[in-house]
Amino acid sequence: MAEFTASVFQNEYLPDGGTDVNAIVTVTCAGAGTAGQTGGGAAGEIIIVDTSGSMGPQTMAAAKQAATAALNEIVDGTWFAVIAGSDRAMLAYPAVSSGPGLVQMSAQTRSQAQQAVSRFVGSGGTAISTWLDLAGQLFGSVPQVTQRHAILLTDGENRERDDTFEAAIARATGYFQCDCRGAGTDWQVDEIRRISQALLGTVDIIPEPGQMETQFREMMRTSMSRGVAEAQLRVWSPQGAQVLFVRQVSPTVEDLTDRRVVINPLTGGYPTGAWSDESRDYHVAVRVAAKAIGQEQLAARVMLAVGDDVLAQALVKATWSGNSELTAKIDQQVAHYTGQTELAAMIQEGLAAKASGDEATATTKLGRAVQLAAETGNDEATSKLKKVVDVQNEREGTVRLKAAINKADEMALDTASTKTTRIKK
Amino acid sequence: MSTPSSCPACGEVLPEGAVFCEACGSKVTGPSSVGTGDVDVAAEPAPFEELGSGPISAPTRITPLAGSPGFSGASGSGAAGDRPCLACGAEVDADGYCTSCGTKQPSERDHFRETPASWVAGVCDRGIVHSGNEDAMALLADEPAGSRAVLVVLDGVSSSIDSDVASLAGARAARETLRTPLPRGMGTDQGRDAAVAAAFAHTIEAANGAIVETTAADSDSPASATFSVAVVEGNRLSVANIGDSRVYWVPDVGEALQVTVDDSAAQQLMEAGMDREAAENGPQGHAITRWLGRDAPDLTPRVAALDLTGPGWVLNCSDGLWNYISEPSAITEQVRAVEATGATAPLDVALGLTAYANACGGRDNITVTLARIDAPVPATGQNPVPTNEID
Numbered sequence: 001m002a003e004f005t006a007s008v009f010q011n012e013y014l015p016d017g018g019t020d021v022n023a024i025v026t027v028t029c030a031g032a033g034t035a036g037q038t039g040g041g042a043a044g045e046i047i048i049v050d051t052s053g054s055m056g057p058q059t060m061a062a063a064k065q066a067a068t069a070a071l072n073e074i075v076d077g078t079w080f081a082v083i084a085g086s087d088r089a090m091l092a093y094p095a096v097s098s099g100p101g102l103v104q105m106s107a108q109t110r111s112q113a114q115q116a117v118s119r120f121v122g123s124g125g126t127a128i129s130t131w132l133d134l135a136g137q138l139f140g141s142v143p144q145v146t147q148r149h150a151i152l153l154t155d156g157e158n159r160e161r162d163d164t165f166e167a168a169i170a171r172a173t174g175y176f177q178c179d180c181r182g183a184g185t186d187w188q189v190d191e192i193r194r195i196s197q198a199l200l201g202t203v204d205i206i207p208e209p210g211q212m213e214t215q216f217r218e219m220m221r222t223s224m225s226r227g228v229a230e231a232q233l234r235v236w237s238p239q240g241a242q243v244l245f246v247r248q249v250s251p252t253v254e255d256l257t258d259r260r261v262v263i264n265p266l267t268g269g270y271p272t273g274a275w276s277d278e279s280r281d282y283h284v285a286v287r288v289a290a291k292a293i294g295q296e297q298l299a300a301r302v303m304l305a306v307g308d309d310v311l312a313q314a315l316v317k318a319t320w321s322g323n324s325e326l327t328a329k330i331d332q333q334v335a336h337y338t339g340q341t342e343l344a345a346m347i348q349e350g351l352a353a354k355a356s357g358d359e360a361t362a363t364t365k366l367g368r369a370v371q372l373a374a375e376t377g378n379d380e381a382t383s384k385l386k387k388v389v390d391v392q393n394e395r396e397g398t399v400r401l402k403a404a405i406n407k408a409d410e411m412a413l414d415t416a417s418t419k420t421t422r423i424k425k
Numbered sequence: 426m427s428t429p430s431s432c433p434a435c436g437e438v439l440p441e442g443a444v445f446c447e448a449c450g451s452k453v454t455g456p457s458s459v460g461t462g463d464v465d466v467a468a469e470p471a472p473f474e475e476l477g478s479g480p481i482s483a484p485t486r487i488t489p490l491a492g493s494p495g496f497s498g499a500s501g502s503g504a505a506g507d508r509p510c511l512a513c514g515a516e517v518d519a520d521g522y523c524t525s526c527g528t529k530q531p532s533e534r535d536h537f538r539e540t541p542a543s544w545v546a547g548v549c550d551r552g553i554v555h556s557g558n559e560d561a562m563a564l565l566a567d568e569p570a571g572s573r574a575v576l577v578v579l580d581g582v583s584s585s586i587d588s589d590v591a592s593l594a595g596a597r598a599a600r601e602t603l604r605t606p607l608p609r610g611m612g613t614d615q616g617r618d619a620a621v622a623a624a625f626a627h628t629i630e631a632a633n634g635a636i637v638e639t640t641a642a643d644s645d646s647p648a649s650a651t652f653s654v655a656v657v658e659g660n661r662l663s664v665a666n667i668g669d670s671r672v673y674w675v676p677d678v679g680e681a682l683q684v685t686v687d688d689s690a691a692q693q694l695m696e697a698g699m700d701r702e703a704a705e706n707g708p709q710g711h712a713i714t715r716w717l718g719r720d721a722p723d724l725t726p727r728v729a730a731l732d733l734t735g736p737g738w739v740l741n742c743s744d745g746l747w748n749y750i751s752e753p754s755a756i757t758e759q760v761r762a763v764e765a766t767g768a769t770a771p772l773d774v775a776l777g778l779t780a781y782a783n784a785c786g787g788r789d790n791i792t793v794t795l796a797r798i799d800a801p802v803p804a805t806g807q808n809p810v811p812t813n814e815i816d
Binding site: 237238239266288293294295296297298299315317 | 527
């Protein structure tokens with residue numbers, strides 16, 4: 001049985017009249033076990049591979065190899081399927097047209113699935129909504145599957161109306177999780193990130209076909225280690241208080257504020273997806289009515305619930321004080337993650353400005369990003385930024401856009417923008 | 426035990442041998458409990474941990490004494506969640522925070538209320554600045570309204586150890602001696618006064634005995650407390666005090682009257698001709714000249730009586746309240762202000778006055794006890810032995 005713990009980092013002291021309480025809550029899971037093996041329902045995995053005409057022979061060969069490797073990682077007994085996606089979605093394996101659309105992994109089904117993958121041929125366009133919808137139907141055809149995860153690989157831009165695409169994402173949201181990978185540089189980071197953010201997954205670029213196999217193996221291995229199918233972050237706040245935002249801030253920045261579901265009038269639930277043995281940080285900000293100096297109150301209870309069971313809880317407090325030495329301090333963790341959240345926004349906004357030809361804005365935003373990456377010790381962001389801009393002064397945040405930028409480097413900076421580092425102890 | 430010459434938390438000059446700062450309540454020997462920014466969630470005691478039948482106020486105790494009084498406030502039992510939230514009335518979680526408004530609930534020793542009869546109530550509150558509540562009260566009252574009430578207030582001196590335990594024990598012991606009515610003497614006023622003084626002397630002795638009993642034999646800073654009692658019997662208000670807790674008569678018409686006389690340096694200065702404001706705010710304004718406890722200089726209370734002629738309030742309070750409204754006119758004004766908010770029940774008026782003191786800064790523990798007098802008439806015939814049990 002998995003065990004969750006929660007700890008809180010905050011400065012609980014507010015000045016006279018202060019109303020906003022910020023806290024970082026670290027939630028840690030231990031003893032998660034293996035997906036589908038902990039008695040809470042079966043696990044399902046679907047591998048979705050882009051088989052549109054844009055997939056070049058080299059990329060297609062790599063994709064087949066990667067899907068084969070991923071199938072090797074799926075634990076026996078896990079329900080699975082493989083989808084070949086183009087301008088429509090085709091169920092490549094199992095070869096059924098009605099009834100359950102997933103089969104359980106065994107030596108025999110694995111080898112059959114790998115044969116099906118080897119027969120992939122690229123043709124047609126790209127309509128990702130159909131891929132997501134088929135995945136949802138397949139998961140739905142096997143009711144005992146409660147932990148649903150997909151891997152999606154694409155190499156090109158989605159050729160669909162935006163509302164069609166959005167609607168399909170909305171249908172899948174809260175039903176299955178999806179990690180997305182883009183091969184090469186002809187796909188749109190923004191587009192694919194919309195899927196991964198809504199479906200609580202990751203997004204990354206695979207610039208070279210040779211790296212595909214390793215990435216797929218890793219993704220599937222991680223998914224199989226998630227023994228907790230689904231957990232919910234719950235935030236109680238006092239009567240009359242306002243939850244300003246709830247964000248996951250580590251390992252990546254994901255704003256959960258709008259994902260709130262009502263648990264009771266004072267408590268909201270936020271999806272966190274499946275958990276392996278890992279630790280995640282959340283930034284919770286609550287606005288409460290100011291009280292008199294010396295008063296103490298609870299500003300939030302941050303809980304981690306699996307089903308109806310609350311497995312861990314952290315208390316976020318507010319104490320009004322007249323001592324400015326106490327109230328002026330900003331908690332180190334809060335400051336660190338506030339910087340990292342801004343860093344992610346600066347990178348994304350800077351690259352968007354650059355794409356639209358607004359070089360002045362791009363230079364300012366990416367300059368600020370360089371400054372924040374240095375201040376918060378995010379070395380990965382610093383090194384990725386340096387491939388896109390020439391840094392003149394890191395501390396001041398003055399940069400110049402590089403004259404020639406490798407497209408893959410720019411996309412890698414974009415996909416990695418939400419990755420955060422933990423505070424250096 | 427070494428005492429720094431000034432409080433590390435607030436800088437107040439400390440008397441020799443002080444264990445707690447009288448200004449802010451911080452412990453001044455050993456680690457200070459005030460001013461540290463890091464709060465360990467797990468190490469913080471649950472606010473209700475110390476309740477039930479165990480000894481009160483565990484944190485400052487040195488030697489747990491067998492037979493020390495268990496704490497049971499007005500509601501009787503003290504389990505977590507028993508009392509509704511003091512701020513909004515909703516349910517309180519087991520960890521001491523309100524499930525609706527999030528307000529941290531004080532421990533029962535830090536804030537308790539008593540309402541022994543419809544016309545008598547009291548509030549004993551930690552205030553804001555001090556970390557513990559060394560004030561105590563014990564009330565007794567009969568129905569119908571105006572028949573008989575006893576209001577006991579003790580203000581534990583916070584520069585000594587265990588004053589919170591001692592003051593509550595003392596208040597309760599004093600109340601027990603006053604379950605029987607005060608003597609009416611043998612016809613003459615002098616005889617009556619002498620008999621009442623003797624009865625109050627017995628009360629003081631019991632209170633002092635209880636305080637000394639809770640003091641560790643080897644304590645170099647023995648618990649001590651002020652003492653004031655108001656007894657209402659019909660239209661007669663009898664008071665006795667040692668130290669600077671005060672009884673006021675606040676008539677509905679006209680100005681309040683301070684019935685007790687303080688045993689304080691400020692009072693001595695006033696008797697020497699200094700005006701009240703200067704005396705009470707001077708460097709020795711809060712020094713008391715007499716108190717209860719093992720090192721009490723003398724135990725003879727100041728005794729006084731007043732015949733009530735109209736409706737009003739008998740107020741027995743600690744300096745946590747009167748510090749902010751010492752002048753009788755200020756007391757009058759504040760009682761009227763609380764009444765103007767619609768408060769008529771004694772508990773509501775007491776809560777209103779407590780809230781006022783906290784709004785003024787709550788620099789000391791606050792005790793406010795009140796008896797509402799509507800139509801004072803002489804107590805008739807033999808006073809019945811009270812049967813009202815409030816514990």
